[in-house]
Amino acid sequence: xxxxxxxxxxxxxxxxxxxxxxxxxxxxxxxxxxxxxxxxxxxxxxxxxxxxxxxxxxxxxxxxxxxxxxxxxxxxxxxxxxxxxxxxxxxxxxxxxxxxxxxxxxxxxxxxxxxxxxxxxxxxxxxxxxxxxxxxxxxxxxxxxxxxxxxxxxxxxxxxxxxxxxxxxxxxxxxxxxxxxxxxxxxxxxxxxxxxxxxxxxxxxxxxxxxxxxxxxxxxxxxxxxxxxxxxxxxxxxxxxxxxxxxxxxxxxxxxxxxxxxxxxxxxxxxxxxxxxxxxxxxxxxxxxxxxxxxxxxxxxxxxxxxxxxxxxxxxxxxxxxxxxxxxxxxxxxxxxxxxxxxxxxxxxxxxxxxxxxxxxxxxxxxxxx
Amino acid sequence: xxxxxxxxxxxxxxxxxxxxxxxxxxxxxxxxxxxxxxxxxxxxxxxxxxxxxxxxxxxxxxxxxxxxxxxxxxxxxxxxxxxxxxxxxxxxxxxxxxxxxxxxxxxxxxxxxxx
Numbered sequence: 001x002x003x004x005x006x007x008x009x010x011x012x013x014x015x016x017x018x019x020x021x022x023x024x025x026x027x028x029x030x031x032x033x034x035x036x037x038x039x040x041x042x043x044x045x046x047x048x049x050x051x052x053x054x055x056x057x058x059x060x061x062x063x064x065x066x067x068x069x070x071x072x073x074x075x076x077x078x079x080x081x082x083x084x085x086x087x088x089x090x091x092x093x094x095x096x097x098x099x100x101x102x103x104x105x106x107x108x109x110x111x112x113x114x115x116x117x118x119x120x121x122x123x124x125x126x127x128x129x130x131x132x133x134x135x136x137x138x139x140x141x142x143x144x145x146x147x148x149x150x151x152x153x154x155x156x157x158x159x160x161x162x163x164x165x166x167x168x169x170x171x172x173x174x175x176x177x178x179x180x181x182x183x184x185x186x187x188x189x190x191x192x193x194x195x196x197x198x199x200x201x202x203x204x205x206x207x208x209x210x211x212x213x214x215x216x217x218x219x220x221x222x223x224x225x226x227x228x229x230x231x232x233x234x235x236x237x238x239x240x241x242x243x244x245x246x247x248x249x250x251x252x253x254x255x256x257x258x259x260x261x262x263x264x265x266x267x268x269x270x271x272x273x274x275x276x277x278x279x280x281x282x283x284x285x286x287x288x289x290x291x292x293x294x295x296x297x298x299x300x301x302x303x304x305x306x307x308x309x310x311x312x313x314x315x316x317x318x319x320x321x322x323x324x325x326x327x328x329x330x331x332x333x334x335x336x337x338x339x340x341x342x343x344x345x346x347x348x349x350x351x352x353x354x355x356x357x358x359x360x361x362x363x364x365x366x367x368x369x370x
Numbered sequence: 371x372x373x374x375x376x377x378x379x380x381x382x383x384x385x386x387x388x389x390x391x392x393x394x395x396x397x398x399x400x401x402x403x404x405x406x407x408x409x410x411x412x413x414x415x416x417x418x419x420x421x422x423x424x425x426x427x428x429x430x431x432x433x434x435x436x437x438x439x440x441x442x443x444x445x446x447x448x449x450x451x452x453x454x455x456x457x458x459x460x461x462x463x464x465x466x467x468x469x470x471x472x473x474x475x476x477x478x479x480x481x482x483x484x485x
């Protein structure tokens with residue numbers, strides 16, 4: 001048992017950590033002491049000093065060999081420990097290096113994910129800004145509207161300046177191409193500007209825009225329920241000198257007016273004067289309900305509604321954007337049910353043509369909640 | 371009775387050094403003298419070989435060492451046996467006796483046959 005413990009080095013002294021010179025100096029002193037004592041005793045026994053010294057050396061043996069063996073015993077283990085120490089240090093450095101490389105690789109991946117996320121966030125923020133701008137009318141009290149003239153206007157590069165300077169920059173941006181897609185793309189960027197900035201800048205640019213751009217520029221303002229200032233944008237189109245632009249503006253206006261304002265001079269102007277200052281949800285809600293009421297009156301008044309009356313009433317069905325009502329929170333299905341349209345309409349179609357029948361089916365479909 | 375000196379068998383020097391250190395701490399030269407005074411004059415010890423043995427035993431923990439003043443008031447390295455060294459001495463003594471007896475019996479029986 002003792003031998004096993006000894007082999008394990010349980011009792012072994014820690015290696016001498018002093019400098020090599022100090023260790024060898026101790027060994028030299030120890031051996032010199034022995035030789036001196038031995039020579040002294042031999043001298044006392046009667047030998048001449050030189051002879052005594054020579055005899056002492058003879059009895060001692062190979063001094064140099066003894067010194068080397070003693071030094072090896074004292075420092076040999078230390079070298080072993082040092083070698084082990086170097087080995088462990090090397091291993092540690094390798095492990096740390098390996099871990100560092102792993103961490104570095106992970107950091108690069110994280111960085112890549114982060115920049116991808118950032119890009120996504122930027123896109124989401126832009127989309128959120130656009131949706132917020134479009135839906136801000138919903139959060140307003142009935143009758144209230146955000147004020148025009150926000151004071152600071154964003155240029156295409158995001159810097160802010162006065163309206164004239166910003167409009168100049170946007171005009172330049174529109175002017176880069178006459179293609180209709182280019183006009184639509186720039187209008188897409190205008191519509192996400194906060195408050196009324198987009199409409200004000202569009203109005204300032206309007207006289208300088210080519211027809212193809214004017215035809216396209218209104219579209220983003222009526223998508224997804226419409227920009228809070230969609231009617232201001234449509235007003236630009238209604239007053240345009242180009243018939244194609246006016247026609248498009250009138251088409252888009254049906255979504256809010258739920259009637260055909262192209263009939264009769266000044267109908268659009270009169271309607272615009274009445275509704276332009278009101279929030280979109282209120283505009284659409286009131287106009288759609290009026291149309292439902294008229295339809296309800298028709299189906300209630302006739303067993304078979306005269307074809308021309310029904311045809312005129314249902315003419316707008318293909319022109320309105322029904323999703324606008326959902327976006328603005330108008331419950332058309334409920335209005336249709338309450339007006340008795342859902343049950344009565346199919347029974348009163350009578351002699352209507354297929355186009356009118358098809359529109360009537362669409363209206364009945366609107367009765368189902370979505 | 372022959373009087374010529376004999377070489378010390380391997381391992382015996384360590385055993386002898388441990389044995390003389392049981393009484394008191396000593397420096398290397400005193401250890402050699404003590405061994406010789408105890409009747410080992412005829413053992414041919416090359417005195418220098420004691421030192422590597424002392425250093426080995428010190429490293430193994432059988433001996434501890436410290437520097438002190440000798441009888442002649444010189445700086446000398448004194449060795450002291452440790453509890454581990456005492457345990458080691460007991461096992462080595464016992465082993466040595468068994469070997470010695472066995473060798474003695476073999477030699478004794480051989481001599482008897484010769485006679």
